[in-house]
Amino acid sequence: MRVAVTGARGRLGHAIVQALEDAPFSGPAGPTAWARDAFDLDTPDLIATRLDRDRPEVVVHAAAWTDVDGCALDPGLAMQRNALATGVLATACAGRGIDLLVVSTNEVFDGTRADGPPYESTAPRSPANPYGASKAEGERLAELAFAARPGAALGIARTAWLFGRPGHDYPSRILDAAVRARQVGEPLRLVDDEWGTPTYIADVADAVVELLAEDAVAGVHHLINAGLTSRAGWARDALERGGLEVDTVDVPSSTWERPSRPPRWGVLAPTPLPSREPMRSWQAAMADYAPSLLRALGGRV
Numbered sequence: 001m002r003v004a005v006t007g008a009r010g011r012l013g014h015a016i017v018q019a020l021e022d023a024p025f026s027g028p029a030g031p032t033a034w035a036r037d038a039f040d041l042d043t044p045d046l047i048a049t050r051l052d053r054d055r056p057e058v059v060v061h062a063a064a065w066t067d068v069d070g071c072a073l074d075p076g077l078a079m080q081r082n083a084l085a086t087g088v089l090a091t092a093c094a095g096r097g098i099d100l101l102v103v104s105t106n107e108v109f110d111g112t113r114a115d116g117p118p119y120e121s122t123a124p125r126s127p128a129n130p131y132g133a134s135k136a137e138g139e140r141l142a143e144l145a146f147a148a149r150p151g152a153a154l155g156i157a158r159t160a161w162l163f164g165r166p167g168h169d170y171p172s173r174i175l176d177a178a179v180r181a182r183q184v185g186e187p188l189r190l191v192d193d194e195w196g197t198p199t200y201i202a203d204v205a206d207a208v209v210e211l212l213a214e215d216a217v218a219g220v221h222h223l224i225n226a227g228l229t230s231r232a233g234w235a236r237d238a239l240e241r242g243g244l245e246v247d248t249v250d251v252p253s254s255t256w257e258r259p260s261r262p263p264r265w266g267v268l269a270p271t272p273l274p275s276r277e278p279m280r281s282w283q284a285a286m287a288d289y290a291p292s293l294l295r296a297l298g299g300r301v
Helices: 011-021 044-054 068-073 075-096 130-148 170-184 201-213 231-242 282-297
Strands: 003-006 032-034 058-061 099-105 154-159 188-191 219-222 248-251
Touching: 003 011, 011 201, 044 075, 058 075, 058 201, 068 075, 068 130, 075 099, 075 130, 099 130, 099 201, 130 154, 154 201, 170 188, 170 231, 170 282, 188 231, 201 282, 231 248, 231 282
Parallel strands: 003 032, 003 058, 058 099, 099 154, 154 219, 188 248
Antiparallel strands: none
């Protein structure tokens, strides 16, 4: 199977490419890794030429503008990169009979529900910030493109709270903040009113490979590790694994003024994978990631 991956130099795109390199169905040549020079979200019309040249059978669209605060400051650019570019890619794929898997986010939901259940894959989209709105519109444009040209499969893979190499993710930032807080003798402030599921990029990549291997791309998939926690709970897990002792205090998200406001309830209901085996818990995934966190800390503990 010839597979192309957009955003191949990004955190998730790179992990997907690596997972595909070990997949027997990707053949001896492995996947086609499309970085920005192959598919630029600012000039997406060139993708038709790339599709005709590389002739993939399926495209995994992992490229996106994921700077949520940047999206809030420039909603028009967010729509161009996350929505219109996805629509152009989807139209080109559908017209050529190429399957497409679009990577999306829990932020297509506003996170205002107070009744407790996670968001099912069938829940109506209801974004509350420009990043979420741009990703929701990208989903919608992809659906329209494939509805107009039936024959190929469209999948949408939503995930949330991603962490993993090469770092500069939430656990890494928390440990850096803890070091700074300890140096100045102040408590580390942790947000306790945002809830979600930390999800390891390597596990998402493996789940994507499973969908491709079993010809199960079609539909909406929620690819997240099992369990849920608050930002504060995740931070304390990272502090414990990093061996960092620092005073902490729980605060509301309103403590920080920022251009974008993330969903307070960002919990997705996981969808079954073809194997029917659920993705492991986020704590188990963090245990695998912990050595990388410790290496990044160096001698600062």
